Amino acid sequence: MTMPSPRHTEELFGHHEAEQCFLNAFQTERLHHAWLISGPAGIGKATLAFRLARHLLKGDDPMSPTGRRVRAGTHGDLLEISRQIDPRKGRLRGEITVSDVQPIQNFLHHTATEGGWRVVIVDGVEFLNRFAANALLKILEEPPAQTVLLLTTTAPGALLPTLRSRCRRLALSPLSDDAMRAVLPHVSMDVIKRAHGSPGRALFLARDKDGRIAALAQQALEGQPMESALWQEIGQLAREADGFALLCDLLGEGIAQRARHAAQHGDLAGAARFAEKKSALETLRSQTESFSLDKGQAMRQAFDMVSSLEASRPL
Structure with a gap:
């Protein structure tokens, strides 16, 4: 859509x-x-x-x-x-x-x-x-x-x-959930909730039809080890339209949530560390897209970057 x-x-x-x-x-x-x-x-x-x-x-x-x-x-x-x-x-x-x-x-x-x-x-x-x-x-x-x-x-x-x-x-x-439903009547409520009031973001997230990219992003954010078969899948996802951008978006959102959680609990050093990682991820995405770098390799870098973070809480 x-x-x-x-x-x-x-x-x-x-x-x-x-x-x-x-x-x-x-x-x-x-x-x-x-x-x-x-x-x-x-x-x-x-x-x-x-x-x-x-x-x-x-x-x-x-x-x-x-x-x-x-x-x-x-x-x-x-x-x-x-x-x-x-x-x-x-x-x-x-x-x-x-x-x-x-x-x-x-x-x-x-x-x-x-x-x-x-x-x-x-x-x-x-x-x-x-x-x-x-x-x-x-x-x-x-x-x-x-x-x-x-x-x-x-x-x-x-x-x-x-x-x-x-x-x-x-x-x-951002739009209310009711307004989002009016704009995007065929998009699931799960996607609408994750879109934070942005129809454009909802359509972007909806491109991950089987939720595979979201699952991989969650795996990285939880620090779970990546098996060799998954790296092959990641390379395939990188070649798909918007696969790399969507993964970076989901990873960035997860890091931002951890930064807010750390700040709310008085861990300002942790919040700063998460913010630094999010900035590094945004730089990686920008440079990869601007200079037509290998997106498969960039996705591996993004996973390594995020999985090294200490999970402040389950997401």
């Missing part, structure tokens, strides 16, 4: 309070020129951004001429900036570069094609490299009239403080 892209998603679940905050500012003519939409991955930040854009562009009806142009990506007053596919590797680049941001300048130097608002969506501003972040900051410092920039991020703390200070915040919360 896959979800439609944010550009094509018509219904909004769980974020109506944030939407109303934006609409109130618009209706009272106190609309800020830049909005930072933050929250965990996969909860609908970009969906909200496109919904707000459609409202500004008078395309609330998705079947109206304006609504159809927004869906098709052909509306002259809407520009989306996000990570691009690396043609050599066939996957998303690890960062948004200054060349990706430069089209904003040209877009804003022209008057609105339909005489109203111009909207720029930057999806994933945490991926801006230093030069791209500085280029965007200059735009935020001197925004043209009748222009709104909608920025989404999972990590607002990673952004330049000067960039954050020029935005009004819309902090989104």
